[in-house]
Structures are given as structure tokens and as C-alpha cells.
Amino acid sequence: xxxMKINAPMPPGFDAxxxxxxxxxxxxxxxxxxxxxxxxxxxxxxRAAKISHGTxxxxxxxxxxxRSDPSWKVAGFAGAPGLEDRRVEVTGPVTERxxxxxxxxxxxxxxxxxxxxxxxxxxxIITGQLNLMKAVRGRLPGVHNxxxxxxxxxxxxxxxxxxxxxxxxxxxxxxxxxxxxxxFGLYFFHNARELIEDGSGPYFYLPKLESAREAxxxxxxxxxxxEHLGIDRGTIRxxxxxxxxxxxxxxxxxxxxxREHCAGLNAARWDYFFSIVKNFKKYPEFVLPxxxxxxxxxxxxxxxxxxxxxxxxxxxxxxxxxxxxLMSKHPDKEFVAAEFAQMxxxxxxxxxxxxxxxxxxxxxxxxxALEVFDEVLGDKPNQLDVLxxxxxxxAADLLDVHGLDPEVTExxxxxxxxxxxxxxxxxxxxxxxxxxxxxxxxxxxxxxCRSQIWQWTxxxxxxxxxxxxxxxxxxxxxxxxxxxxxxxxxxxxxxAVELFRQCALDDAFPEFITMPAYTEHLVDRVSKGxxxxx
Numbered sequence: 001x002x003x004m005k006i007n008a009p010m011p012p013g014f015d016a017x018x019x020x021x022x023x024x025x026x027x028x029x030x031x032x033x034x035x036x037x038x039x040x041x042x043x044x045x046x047r048a049a050k051i052s053h054g055t056x057x058x059x060x061x062x063x064x065x066x067r068s069d070p071s072w073k074v075a076g077f078a079g080a081p082g083l084e085d086r087r088v089e090v091t092g093p094v095t096e097r098x099x100x101x102x103x104x105x106x107x108x109x110x111x112x113x114x115x116x117x118x119x120x121x122x123x124x125i126i127t128g129q130l131n132l133m134k135a136v137r138g139r140l141p142g143v144h145n146x147x148x149x150x151x152x153x154x155x156x157x158x159x160x161x162x163x164x165x166x167x168x169x170x171x172x173x174x175x176x177x178x179x180x181x182x183x184f185g186l187y188f189f190h191n192a193r194e195l196i197e198d199g200s201g202p203y204f205y206l207p208k209l210e211s212a213r214e215a216x217x218x219x220x221x222x223x224x225x226x227e228h229l230g231i232d233r234g235t236i237r238x239x240x241x242x243x244x245x246x247x248x249x250x251x252x253x254x255x256x257x258x259r260e261h262c263a264g265l266n267a268a269r270w271d272y273f274f275s276i277v278k279n280f281k282k283y284p285e286f287v288l289p290x291x292x293x294x295x296x297x298x299x300x301x302x303x304x305x306x307x308x309x310x311x312x313x314x315x316x317x318x319x320x321x322x323x324x325x326l327m328s329k330h331p332d333k334e335f336v337a338a339e340f341a342q343m344x345x346x347x348x349x350x351x352x353x354x355x356x357x358x359x360x361x362x363x364x365x366x367x368x369a370l371e372v373f374d375e376v377l378g379d380k381p382n383q384l385d386v387l388x389x390x391x392x393x394x395a396a397d398l399l400d401v402h403g404l405d406p407e408v409t410e411x412x413x414x415x416x417x418x419x420x421x422x423x424x425x426x427x428x429x430x431x432x433x434x435x436x437x438x439x440x441x442x443x444x445x446x447x448x449c450r451s452q453i454w455q456w457t458x459x460x461x462x463x464x465x466x467x468x469x470x471x472x473x474x475x476x477x478x479x480x481x482x483x484x485x486x487x488x489x490x491x492x493x494x495x496a497v498e499l500f501r502q503c504a505l506d507d508a509f510p511e512f513i514t515m516p517a518y519t520e521h522l523v524d525r526v527s528k529g530x531x532x533x534x
Contacts, residue, residue, distance in 0.1 A: 001170060002027050004177065005170070007165035008122045017186060019128045025228065029181045030167040032224055036217055040158060044210055051279050057249045058395040064213070064396060067252045073316040074255050074262040076384075080237040081199050082150035083109075083263055085381035086318055086357035087373040088366055090149065092431045093117045094128035098249035099135055103148040105363035106370060110149040114183045114269075115156050115207050115285045120514075121434040121522055122164045126267035129186050136191045136198070140440065144221050150200055152239065155183030158217075163523045181221075188225050188236075190398035191368040196235065203263070204238045206269070210246045212253035218456055221242060222261045236261045239320060243268030243444075248304055248398055264318030264356070267295065267305050270444035277451040281509060286401055287459050290412030291448060293405045303397035309354040310388035313465040318382060321350035325440040328364035335438070340368055347372040351522045354386035361433075361440040408456055409464040410477075416449035420504065421496045422485075423449075423514065428521055443514055450504040450513055457505065471505050495521050 002021040051057065051213075059067070062431050077083040090107035092098045094114060102110040112132060118124055135138040135151065156162075156179035192202040206218055212346050222236045240247075240254055242265050247254065250334065256260055259274050280286035290293060305321075312319040316499075324346060326339040360369050362382040377383065385510065419436050423446040428435040434441050456469045463469055478497070486491065503513045510516055 001412055002170050004030075004033050005014040005166040005168055005174070007166050009105060013130055014126050017126050017190070018132070022186055022189045023247050026177065026185045027166070027167065028181060029221070029225070030175075031216070032178065033221060034167060034169075034175065034178070035182060036220075037180075038160060040214055040217055043158065043213065044159075047210065048279065051281060057246045057279075058248055063250075063253050064257045065388075067194070070280050070475060072256065072259065074259045075237065076263060076316045076318070077237075079234065080201050080203070080263060082201075083203065083237060083318075086264075086320060087377055087382075088364055088369045089152075089320065089357055089359050090366055091154075091323070091359055091361060093124075093526050094131050095124075096131050096140070098333070098433070099131045100142040103135060103140070103143045104145045105149060105366050107149045107360075107366045108357070110153055111152050111154055111359070113154045113433075113442075115154045116444050117318050117433040119185070119430050119522070120156065120160070120162070120179065120518060121430045124430060124432075125162070125164075125183070129140045129190070132187060133148040133190050136194050139450045145520070148156070150203065152203040152205050153183070153187050154205040155180050155187070155206055158214065159208065160514070160518070162534065163519065171240055171416075184221065185225070189229065190251075190401060191234070192229065192231055192402065196231070198443075202231075202236050206238050206240045207265070208221060208243065209240055209254065210244045213256050215240065215254040215257040216325075219261060220257050234260050238257065239264045239266055239318070241266045241268050241271070242308060243271035244303075245272065245279055245398070246275070248272075248307070248475075249395065251308060252315070253522055255311070255315050255317055258313075263316060264320055265308055265312050266359070267296075267308050267322050267355075269301075269322045270448045271303075272304070273449040274444065274451050275450070278509070278511070281451075281455055281458070286456055286458050287406075287461060288401075288452060289405050289407055290409055291416060291452065292412070293407075297349070299403045299498070300398060300400045303393045304349075304386065304399065305353060305355075306391045307393040307398070310380075310391035310393075311385075313354065313384050313387050317353065317386070320354040321347070321353075321355040322358040324360055324365055324369065325361035326365065327435055327438055327440060328362060330438065339438075346367055351376045353384075354383050354388050356382040356384065357482075358426060363432050373417055405410070407464055408461045410467075413453065413456065413463065413469060413474065413479055417474070417500070418481050419479070420446045420449035420494065420513075421482070421500050424496040424499050424517060425492050427514075429490060448501060451509075453504040462510075474505060492521075 004027045086108050088107050089103050089109040091111040094112050158180050160179035161176040162179040162182040163176045167175045167177050195201050226233050238261050309319040321408050324343045330336045351373050422436050423434055457471055460468050498515050503510045
């Protein structure tokens with residue numbers, strides 16, 4: 001008989017999460033979806049190879065009927081208490097401190113993040129589930145907000161494993177569990193009924209989708225889970241992150257596949273740019289400039305966000321804007337004031353474009369974002385009536401890299417080196433929500449930083465100082481930057497530098513920096529007994 005096997009220590013309290021019933025539910029999910037997940041990941045590899053050989057993404061002719069049919073809508077917020085008004089959402093990891101801070105904020109929704117903002121150590125993942133169980137039941141010390149944000153969970157993406165739990169099939173074959181199914185399954189099993197009885201519901205954010213086929217698989221997971229636990233079909237609501245260039249061409253189809261469970265789409269930024277570099281890395285015309293030039297106002301991003309708002313509102317779905325991740329706690333008050341002014345401008349653009357809500361990376365940013373959206377929305381819960389019929393975006397518009405300042409600077413290279421290595425040092429130490437270079441960063445930042453270094457060296461860009469960027473020059477800059485860093489005994493810079501070299505300087509381009517970081521570093525520490533580090 002198939003079952004789940006725990007491949008890690010069990011600190012006190014973990015048995016409240018990893019109950020027999022919960023493990024049986026995870027086994028049932030893996031029975032049904034292990035092979036479809038593997039097929040999905042293989043489809044990703046095939047799609048990437050086609051792009052590499054010149055078949056660029058476009059709007060699919062075979063799904064034109066879905067796009068042209070005006071009659072269908074998604075479930076939206078109907079039957080999903082608390083999701084009608086999402087004007088400001090705060091995101092962050094599920095540590096106890098961050099959970100309490102988020103629930104005490106004035107945000108409408110809290111995105112409880114087990115993905116980009118969480119280093120997937122064994123202790124982080126299971127303790128995070130414990131914190132969520134307490135939060136759902138109102139048992140988390142320190143939460144005093146009488147109207148806390150609605151909770152939405154972001155599980156890990158389809159590609160990520162959970163090697164501390166193994167699925168053993170009927171033939172005793174042993175496989176690492178899916179991080180996606182573990183995160184979703186544990187949260188849904190323990191909290192779905194509690195949330196419903198409390199006047200909310202099991203709400204999710206779906207990361208890293210690349211196609212409507214992947215949305216269809218998620219819908220099948222939702223149907224299976226609800227039927228397995230005896231919960232009404234259509235109770236779940238999901239918001240999909242559009243953070244890959246291929247998904248941007250299938251937003252309508254993604255909504256269609258998830259329509260009975262869909263609440264909206266979110267416009268990502270750094271993961272979206274990372275996806276562009278990853279998919280078009282061999283093409284010199286897609287070489288991107290310094291990261292600080294990659295704003296949401298450049299033509300290709302305007303096309304993307306305009307299309308997202310128009311698509312969502314045509315189908316009754318919320319359009320949620322991008323992240324503001326400035327550091328509110330900073331000794332330079334003038335710097336903070338300037339950053340807040342820039343954030344306000346960014347949120348004003350979003351609300352003027354018709355977005356129904358926006359994201360911020362910490363509770364201190366909520367009041368400013370709320371003020372901007374309140375000024376336009378007033379008592380209205382959203383802008384679904386803003387249909388953006390003026391939007392006419394073509395495939396060429398989504399791939400239009402013209403209008404970008406092409407300059408790559410020495411400081412841009414050095415900044416990417418510092419951020420990528422600095423973030424991975426923190427991530428390997430168990431922290432996925434990191435203050436770096438005056439911003440709050442997550443894994444998406446490390447990805448764009450290391451992928452740009454890979455792209456710039458492969459295409460031999462000329463920097464503003466007249467030098468051609470080579471691996472040797474990157475190594476020189478890296479050595480100079482590392483020499484300025486104050487080291488501490490708990491640091492993981494040796495491993496972080498190894499990962500940076502592997503993912504930014506090797507000939508091969510690893511799909512995600514977190515994959516070798518997890519499998520080659522974090523998991524090993526469990527076998528060595530350091531359970532609180534890994």
C-alpha cells in the first residue's frame with residue numbers, strides 16, 4: 001500500500017502537522033498526481049527547447065474559441081468570503097514573527113509565502129504549517145487585530161521537491177515528495193474546514209505556471225482534494241502569478257482552466273524578467289540592461305500589465321499589481337522618503353491602469369498603498385467595471401524589448417554579484433526574506449541577478465567602463481566585493497559562491513538556482529543532524 005515516509009527528525013510539535021491522516025492525504029495526492037506532475041515538467045523542457053530553436057511563444061490558434069467567447073466568467077469572489085476587496089495585500093514568510101506582523105496589519109489579504117520568501121528547510125516548512133494552523137484558529141500569541149487580513153497560501157512551485165518526505169508506491173518504489181503537493185496538502189487538510197466555519201475559505205496563490213496545461217493540473221488537484229475530504233467543489237479560490245513569458249500568452253486559457261476555482265491573476269516583475277532571460281538567453285536581441293532599468297513602465301511590461309487587467313476584468317477576475325519591497329527601517333530618512341514617493345507613484349500607475357489591488361513586502365508599507373487605492377476606489381471594493389476596452393496587445397508587443405536603455409554598467413554587474421551571493425548566503429542559513437541593498441528581497445531577485453550575469457558574459461557585453469564582461473572579469477569583481485564583506489561564523493558564503501559560479505558562470509544554465517541550493521546543500525544538513533539549519 002502506498003504511503004508517505006518521513007526522512008527527517010521530528011522535533012516537538014511536528015506530530016501535530018504530520019498526523020497519520022495528513023500523511024494519508026499526501027499519499028493520496030501523490031498516488032493521483034505524481035506522474036502528471038512529471039509529465040508537466042517534461043513538457044516544460046520540450047517547450048524550452050523549442051524556444052531555443054526559434055519557435056517563440058504566441059497566442060495559440062487552437063484556443064482562439066476560448067479567447068473569443070464572451071460568455072464565460074471565472075468564479076471570482078462569489079462564494080469566497082473576504083476576497084471581494086483586495087486593494088492591498090501584504091506578503092511574507094510564515095515565521096511566527098512575520099505571521100503576527102502580517103495579521104496585525106491593515107492589509108486586506110496576507111499572502112503566506114512558502115515559496116520565494118521562505119528557505120525550504122525542514123524546520124521552516126513544518127513550523128510554518130504549525131504557525132498557519134494557530135493563525136487560522138486564532139491561537140497565535142500577539143495577534144490583536146479584530147479584522148485581520150484574509151489568508152492565502154503560496155505553496156512551492158511544481159518543480160520543487162520535498163526531500164524530507166518520501167512517497168512510497170504500491171511496489172515499494174521510493175520517490176521524493178513534491179514540495180507543491182506537500183505545502184498545499186498539509187494546509188488544506190488541517191485548515192480548510194476551520195477556514196470555512198470561520199467565514200473565510202481555503203485560498204491559494206499559484207506560482208511559476210508556464211501554461212494553461214499547468215493550470216488544468218491545479219484544477220484537478222483542487223477537485224480531487226475537495227472530493228477526498230468531503231468539501232463542496234468550488235470552495236477553493238486561487239490567484240495565479242503570471243511570472244513567466246509563456247504564461248503571459250495564455251492568461252485567458254489559464255483563467256478558463258481554473259474558472260470554477262479562480263479569483264484572479266497577479267502581475268509579477270523579477271520572475272517575469274528572469275523568465276525572459278531564461279527562455280531567450282541565446283538571442284542577443286534579448287540581452288537586458290542593468291536591473292534598475294527594468295521597470296514596469298517599459299513597453300513590453302506596459303503591454304503585459306494592460307493585457308492582464310483587460311483579460312481579468314473581461315472574465316470577472318481580480319487583477320493584482322506588483323510588489324513594492326522598499327526598506328521602511330533605514331537610517332537615512334531622506335532616502336526612505338524618496339523611496340516612499342517612488343512607491344506612491346508606482347501604486348498610482350497601477351490603480352489608474354485598473355488594477356484591483358497591489359502587493360507590498362512588509363506591513364509598514366501597507367498604509368501608503370492603502371491611501372493610494374482608497375483615493376480612487378473609495379467605498380468600491382474593486383475595479384472590475386473598468387474593462388479596458390482600449391487594450392489591443394499583440395504577440396510582438398509582449399516580446400518588444402525596444403525602448404530599453406541598453407547600457408550595462410560595472411556597478412550593475414557588481415550589484416548583481418552582491419545581491420545574488422548575499423541572498424543565497426542568507427537562504428542557505430534558513431532566511432528567504434532578506435534585507436539587501438536597501439530593499440527586501442526574495443528568491444526571484446537572486447534569479448534575475450545571476451541570470452543577467454550569465455547572459456551578459458555569454459554575449460560579451462561591453463560595460464560603461466569600456467571593458468568586455470568575461471567570466472574572468474566577473475571573478476575579479478566578485479573577489480573584490482567579497483573582500484569587503486564582514487564575515488560571521490554562521491555565514492554560508494563558501495557555499496553561496498559555489499552556487500553563484502555554478503548558476504551564473506558555468507556553460508550550462510540551471511533552470512532555478514534554488515534547485516542545486518536545496519538538493520546539494522540544505523538537504524545534506526538533515527542527514528548530518530543539524531535539523532534547525534535544515
